[in-house]
Amino acid sequence: MSYIETFKTILKNNLTRSSEQAISIFVARMDGVILFSNEKPPLDKNKESIGALVAGLWQAAELSNQFLESAQEDTRLSFDTSDGGIYVLPISISNEKHLYGAMYSGQINPGMIKNLIRKLRDKSELELRNEVSTLKSEYLFNNVTDEEVDNLFSFVGN
Amino acid sequence: MSFVNYNTKEVNCKIVYYGPGLGGKTTNIQHVYKKTSGESKSDVISLNTENERTIFFDFLPLELGEIRGFKTRFHLYTVPGQAFYEASRKLILRGVDGIIFVADSQVEKMDANIKSLESLETDLKEQGYDLSKVPMVMQWNKRDLPNVVAVKDLEAQLNKRRLPSHEGVAMNGLGVFETLKSISKLVLMNLKGGL
Known part of the structure; x- marks a missing residue:
């Protein structure tokens, strides 16, 4: 099963319908590229921006945290009010650190939401522990022409 | 690092725009945004100060x-670009696939250009990049100003590797897309x- 299918299945099996509607969940690489999201707002329209911001936020926080002598490995990042916010955890996929995050609002018990996110992350990590990354070494494109590049930018207005 | 989804x-x-402070990096990206069209147009995310100096990154x-x-x-x-934000620059360079170095062509900015280039090279080496293998192009920005260094002198001082270079006036869009297309191809x- 691909990792995307794994994430989808775990959400389907562990979230109630109301939770699924209320929580936006994403998995991102450390460079901000979103690998998976459940496409709930705001992820449905702002996925790339959210990925870039969260990755930057995480890396800045992680670097700041290194000044602490007792910095812990299992850190989590939370930016929230009493009923909503963003919550980000590290997740290991193919032995590489990624980010498992959720955005939520209008929740009576944010603590319960965070607990749920941690469980979803743990289940996902367990399922994916045998995934092996297949890093390809050959070049994807050979001899890209100027015309092909011009075509890519054909959207540019006047 | 690039991400290829075969499914x-x-x-x-x-792609990262690098260069000295106030050299035109943000102006480049703002021009790209202005010229994009269509329903799928995304906003520029800018993390900056009150007087619009970038504090973390534009995206x-x-x-x-x-x-x-594909x-x-x-x-x-x-x-x-400000020297103060060294740590932030290092973070943003992680996973870079291509670099556009935006140099400020003004005579009084040559030292800043050189320091910024040295900083880039150090940051890339620290992250294990082989400089000769990272796609990079140069943009000589602000060519419209009266007190600019001649292009051949910019080439001699800043482009010893003879990377592709483009003149630009990012404020009015000149050279912005030429530079971006150039790095895109590389x-x-x-x-x-990848995965």
Whole structure:
């Protein structure tokens, strides 16, 4: 099963319908590229921006945290009010650190939401522990022409 | 590092605009944003101070067309140019696929250009990049100003590796897309299939 299918299945099996509607969940690489999201707002329209911001936020926080002598490995990042916010955890996929995050609002018990996110992350990590990354070494494109590049930018207005 | 999704036939690449403070990095990206069209146009995310100095990064996700069956998405970032933000620049360079060095052509900015270039080279080496293998192009910005260094002198002092270079006046868009297309071609040709 691909990792995307794994994430989808775990959400389907562990979230109630109301939770699924209320929580936006994403998995991102450390460079901000979103690998998976459940496409709930705001992820449905702002996925790339959210990925870039969260990755930057995480890396800045992680670097700041290194000044602490007792910095812990299992850190989590939370930016929230009493009923909503963003919550980000590290997740290991193919032995590489990624980010498992959720955005939520209008929740009576944010603590319960965070607990749920941690469980979803743990289940996902367990399922994916045998995934092996297949890093390809050959070049994807050979001899890209100027015309092909011009075509890519054909959207540019006047 | 680029991300290739063979299931959805999508390619994601990261391009970073680097250079000294107030050199035109953010102006470049703002011009790209202004000229994009269509319903899928995304906003520029700018983390900056009250007087619009970049404090962390600017970010613009750019959905380009298709190349050989793959949808292409470039993630454009700028770094904060002020020397103070060294740590932030290092973070933003992580996973870079291509670099546009935006140099300020003004005579009095030559030292700043040189320091910024040295800083870039140090940051890349620290992260294990082989400088000769990272796609990079140069932009000689602010060519419209009266007190600018001649292009041949900019080439001699800043472009010893003879990378592709483009003159620019980012304020009115001159050279912005030429530079971006130039790095795009290099990045695509350097792309290896990933996860």
